[in-house]
Amino acid sequence: MVNTVARNVNKPDLVMATIAPQKKAMNYFFTVLVFMFLISGTQCQTLISGTITNMKNEPLPGANVMVKGSIDGASSDTLGHFSFTTHRKGEAILLTTFIGFEADETQVKLDGTDIYVVCRLREQSASLADVVITAGSFEASDKKKGVTLKPLDILTTASAAGDIYGALSTLPGASVVGEDGRLFVRGGDAYETNTYIDGMRVKKPYSSTTPDLPSRGRFSPQLFTGTTFSSGGYSAQYGEALSSALILNTTGMASESQRGIGLMGLGISASKTWAGEKVSGTIGAEYYDLKLYNSLVKQRVSYDKDPVGAGISFNLRKKNNHDGLLRVMGNASLSRVGLWYPDYENNGVQSPVNLDNDNLFLNSLWTTSAGDGWGLKLGQAFSYDNNRLRPGERGIDEKDLFYQGKLSFYKEFTPKVNLLAGADISLSRFVQEYTDPSSSHFRVEISDQMPALFVESEVMVMRRIAIRAGLRGEWSPMLGELVVNPRFSAAWLIGEDSQISFASGIFNQKPQEQLLRFTRNLGFERAEHYILNYQIQKNDRIFRIELYQKNYSNLVCYNGLDFTNATTYNNRGNGYARGLEIFWRDQQTVKALDYWVSYSFIDTRRLYRDFPVKARPSFAPEHNFSLVAKWWVAKLNTQFGGTLSMASGRPYNDPSSTGFMDKLAPSYFDISLNASYLFPLFGRTSVLYLSVSNITGRQNIFGYHFYQSAQGTIISDPVKPEADRFYFIGVFFNFS
Amino acid sequence: MKNLALTFFIPLLLSFTLSAQDYDADLQVLLPRIGTAKTGADYALVASQLNSLAQSEPGRWEAPFWSAHCLVLQAFSEKEADKIDPILDQAESLLEKLIQQHPDEAEFYVLMAMLNQARISVNPMTRGMKYSGLADKNIEKAMNLDPDNPRAWYLKASNVLYTPAMFGGGKEKARPIFETAAEKFGTYKPRSPYHPDWGREQNDAKIKACESN
Numbered sequence: 006m007v008n009t010v011a012r013n014v015n016k017p018d019l020v021m022a023t024i025a026p027q028k029k030a031m032n033y034f035f036t037v038l039v040f041m042f043l044i045s046g047t048q049c050q051t052l053i054s055g056t057i058t059n060m061k062n063e064p065l066p067g068a069n070v071m072v073k074g075s076i077d078g079a080s081s082d083t084l085g086h087f088s089f090t091t092h093r094k095g096e097a098i099l100l101t102t103f104i105g106f107e108a109d110e111t112q113v114k115l116d117g118t119d120i121y122v123v124c125r126l127r128e129q130s131a132s133l134a135d136v137v138i139t140a141g142s143f144e145a146s147d148k149k150k151g152v153t154l155k156p157l158d159i160l161t162t163a164s165a166a167g168d169i170y171g172a173l174s175t176l177p178g179a180s181v182v183g184e185d186g187r188l189f190v191r192g193g194d195a196y197e198t199n200t201y202i203d204g205m206r207v208k209k210p211y212s213s214t215t216p217d218l219p220s221r222g223r224f225s226p227q228l229f230t231g232t233t234f235s236s237g238g239y240s241a242q243y244g245e246a247l248s249s250a251l252i253l254n255t256t257g258m259a260s261e262s263q264r265g266i267g268l269m270g271l272g273i274s275a276s277k278t279w280a281g282e283k284v285s286g287t288i289g290a291e292y293y294d295l296k297l298y299n300s301l302v303k304q305r306v307s308y309d310k311d312p313v314g315a316g317i318s319f320n321l322r323k324k325n326n327h328d329g330l331l332r333v334m335g336n337a338s339l340s341r342v343g344l345w346y347p348d349y350e351n352n353g354v355q356s357p358v359n360l361d362n363d364n365l366f367l368n369s370l371w372t373t374s375a376g377d378g379w380g381l382k383l384g385q386a387f388s389y390d391n392n393r394l395r396p397g398e399r400g401i402d403e404k405d406l407f408y409q410g411k412l413s414f415y416k417e418f419t420p421k422v423n424l425l426a427g428a429d430i431s432l433s434r435f436v437q438e439y440t441d442p443s444s445s446h447f448r449v450e451i452s453d454q455m456p457a458l459f460v461e462s463e464v465m466v467m468r469r470i471a472i473r474a475g476l477r478g479e480w481s482p483m484l485g486e487l488v489v490n491p492r493f494s495a496a497w498l499i500g501e502d503s504q505i506s507f508a509s510g511i512f513n514q515k516p517q518e519q520l521l522r523f524t525r526n527l528g529f530e531r532a533e534h535y536i537l538n539y540q541i542q543k544n545d546r547i548f549r550i551e552l553y554q555k556n557y558s559n560l561v562c563y564n565g566l567d568f569t570n571a572t573t574y575n576n577r578g579n580g581y582a583r584g585l586e587i588f589w590r591d592q593q594t595v596k597a598l599d600y601w602v603s604y605s606f607i608d609t610r611r612l613y614r615d616f617p618v619k620a621r622p623s624f625a626p627e628h629n630f631s632l633v634a635k636w637w638v639a640k641l642n643t644q645f646g647g648t649l650s651m652a653s654g655r656p657y658n659d660p661s662s663t664g665f666m667d668k669l670a671p672s673y674f675d676i677s678l679n680a681s682y683l684f685p686l687f688g689r690t691s692v693l694y695l696s697v698s699n700i701t702g703r704q705n706i707f708g709y710h711f712y713q714s715a716q717g718t719i720i721s722d723p724v725k726p727e728a729d730r731f732y733f734i735g736v737f738f739n740f741s
Numbered sequence: 742m743k744n745l746a747l748t749f750f751i752p753l754l755l756s757f758t759l760s761a762q763d764y765d766a767d768l769q770v771l772l773p774r775i776g777t778a779k780t781g782a783d784y785a786l787v788a789s790q791l792n793s794l795a796q797s798e799p800g801r802w803e804a805p806f807w808s809a810h811c812l813v814l815q816a817f818s819e820k821e822a823d824k825i826d827p828i829l830d831q832a833e834s835l836l837e838k839l840i841q842q843h844p845d846e847a848e849f850y851v852l853m854a855m856l857n858q859a860r861i862s863v864n865p866m867t868r869g870m871k872y873s874g875l876a877d878k879n880i881e882k883a884m885n886l887d888p889d890n891p892r893a894w895y896l897k898a899s900n901v902l903y904t905p906a907m908f909g910g911g912k913e914k915a916r917p918i919f920e921t922a923a924e925k926f927g928t929y930k931p932r933s934p935y936h937p938d939w940g941r942e943q944n945d946a947k948i949k950a951c952e953s954n
Contacts, residue, residue: 074796076791076793078790080783080786104785545822639905
């Protein structure tokens with residue numbers, strides 16, 4: 006009504022101009038005008054009312070109904086009812102819209118007679134952007150839906166002590182292998198998991214350590230915005246990983262210029278960031294020396310040389326005009342350590358082991374649009390690792406050179422169809438030199454140039470079903486073998502918040518360099534994955550359950566007593582891993598409390614390496630459980646965190662027993678706590694960070710080494726952490 | 742006879758002029774409804790009415806601008822975190838088009854900054870840093886184009902107010918900025934009846950909130 010009056014008030018000038026200015030006519034005009042008002046108040050106006058429901062006839066409150074092309078309309082009430090009037094006449098279209106539903110258009114005839122309509126809205130069919138195939142995949146980014154872990158979560162997980170791999174070991178699928186520190190996924194060995202930064206394989210993602218001391222990731226979690234931990238069934242883009250892919254995507258342009266200084270109980274770090282409109286960059290340096298720490302905290306191992314290390318790093322971002330972005334990052338680091346270690350081949354006599362490691366890593370990614378909706382990515386990665394291990398009088402020097410170049414094209418044809426295709430080449434060169442005072446010098450060089458092609462497409466095949474199908478082909482000139490890997494996965498959105506997904510594929514990996522030292526007459530190792538997943542996510546709660554079966558074949562076997570003999574090497578190993586995993590995360594129930602719980606059950610047996618029979622490997626405990634909790638206390642500006650990790654005992658082989666790998670070490674138990682206190686300084690936020698592991702002081706035993714004493718008796722030597730507890734204290738200052 | 746002809750003719754003529762879209766008149770009807778809207782559904786309705794009006798005259802900025810404004814208000818009133826982004830996506834696409842057409846209009850950046858702030862509520866822990874940074878950038882752009890825009894100052898002050906003292910925000914730091922905004926509100930004259938003129942009451946309320954402890 007208001008509407009009409011407003012219009013009519015504005016109209017008389019126009020109407021008057023069309024009529025001769027005769028008084029009679031004027032009078033007449035007013036009569037008509039009054040008449041018009043009467044009409045518009047009665048017959049010209051059509052009352053439209055009705056109900057808006059979904060396809061199940063449940064009312065939809067808050068939906069909009071409008072006469073198309075006009076501003077006449079209303080929104081539905083809590084019962085889905087609406088009503089409004091319009092002055093439009095004749096044929097018209099009634100347009101009903103509601104977020105998350107497809108718009109509905111209904112033909113109506115407006116002639117003053119009341120209209121009643123029932124609109125049933127169909128839920129919008131999902132586009133690929135709405136679907137994340139969750140089978141085998143934990144994604145952590147702040148962009149996509151279906152996010153389970155974010156980069157910040159990794160940084161603040163108590164047991165992780167700032168290490169990406171440490172944080173991921175609290176997720177289902179990963180096993181705690183305390184003396185190693187690398188990721189062991191679903192009954193797979195550590196080498197079966199590969200790390201990719203901006204799509205490029207990282208050959209040496211872990212720090213170099215001596216036996217039985219855990220390694221850490223070389224990269225700070227702060228470098229990455231997105232992390233996808235895939236415990237199987239991953240995209241055809243990624244090769245050379247039998248079990249798992251850790252996909253890390255680096256941050257884009259830096260948004261703020263700043264400087265940072267970190268003082269830790271064990272070292273010091275400094276960084277500077279420049280942020281411009283088109284270019285941004287960061288340089289950083291760090292140094293650590295554990296001498297002081299080791300003198301304060303009792304260590305189980307005795308150090309000959311306390312661990313020292315230093316590193317420099319940089320990253321550069323440059324925007325181009327045509328949606329292009331160039332990312333370059335690099336770091337160079339070195340580490341030195343020496344410790345006393347029992348020589349098991351020599352009656353367990355303590356002998357010094359020294360380790361020097363130098364590592365260089367460069368990675369670049371250029372993304373741009375290639376016209377006609379195609380996106381182009383060109384990635385290049387180069388790494389050099391020089392590892393010099395000196396157990397006693399012996400020397401094992403390893404040099405590893407690796408380059409990968411990768412070009413890929415991507416296009417989204419419609420929101421329901423996309424295509425990715427590309428090629429990559431990996432050049433690798435590995436040199437090992439072994440020297441022994443008693444024997445002659447042994448040198449081996451292994452190099453390969455492995456090209457690969459991949460193509461993958463994602464399609465919404467039905468309203469609620471998305472599939473991803475891919476193919477990857479790899480050719481290794483060194484092995485003289487071509488492999489083709491089909492990959493297939495699908496997600497079915499069964500409800501607004503829940504989905505079932507499936508992933509499968511064939512995965513190949515070249516035998517490790519250690520296995521190729523004596524013969525090249527080997528083929529790719531192979532695994533098949535089948536994964537079924539159910540996930541429900543509502544607001545800030547997520548529950549997922551996953552079942553998988555992984556079949557291994559062509560695993561490399563050899564005779565452990567005669568390992569230098571090329572003829573004992575073959576690809577006859579095989580095995581399986583199957584299991585059940587459960588994950589629950591809740592950020593909602595208690596304000597400011599965030600916690601997640603993971604449980605994994607693994608049943609696995611394999612025949613590989615020097616195993617005489619099929620057995621459960623030492624890195625695959627049957628049960629793994631972890632609870633991670635974080636509690637932000639606003640009053641104290643502090644986040645408190647805790648992690649509880651438990652795992653059933655791991656198998657080990659006791660030479661005095663008749664069976665193989667038939668003994669179980671004690672179960673593993675650890676509670677770690679941390680706190681981060683934020684405080685202002687120089688207009689920026691600085692952080693004080695404290696963490697302590699194994700708060701209960703439990704004596705964890707990971708397994709046993711056996712050796713013959715000088716007297717000829719068999720002695721078992723338990724493998725334990727280097728110290729009962731690990732303490733970390735650090736303060737990180739930021740300046741503008 | 743002539744009279745009789747007019748009897749038929751005039752209603753016909755009138756109904757014709759009535760059905761032709763009268764952009765300005767419709768705008769004058771719809772704009773006050775933004776002020777009286779209470780629920781998310783109210784905002785959604787006015788937003789789509791304005792959007793419908795926008796399509797009738799693609800060259801004009803008023804309807805799409807106010808439609809985007811309405812959607813941002815709807816997002817602020819939305820309680821389910823999952824629904825906020827789709828609403829803001831609609832607003833952002835309207836606003837991006839407007840900024841392309843009129844890159845020098847300060848009010849568009851002011852609204853964009855509000856939109857950035859609305860995104861924070863989806864997940865303050867992870868989004869706070871990014872989107873308050875984006876909001877700051879848009880406020881800065883608005884201030885460069887129109888240093889006396891009181892709403893830019895108001896949003897800047899709000900951003901400071903809701904930033905924890907730890908991160909360089911808080912009442913004490915925000916208050917002088919709100920006061921600057923109040924001065925600007927005192928002298929500011931909107932360039933047309935369709936230009937935004939909101940913010941005085943909100944700004945005064947915030948000054949009071951800063952004074953109380």
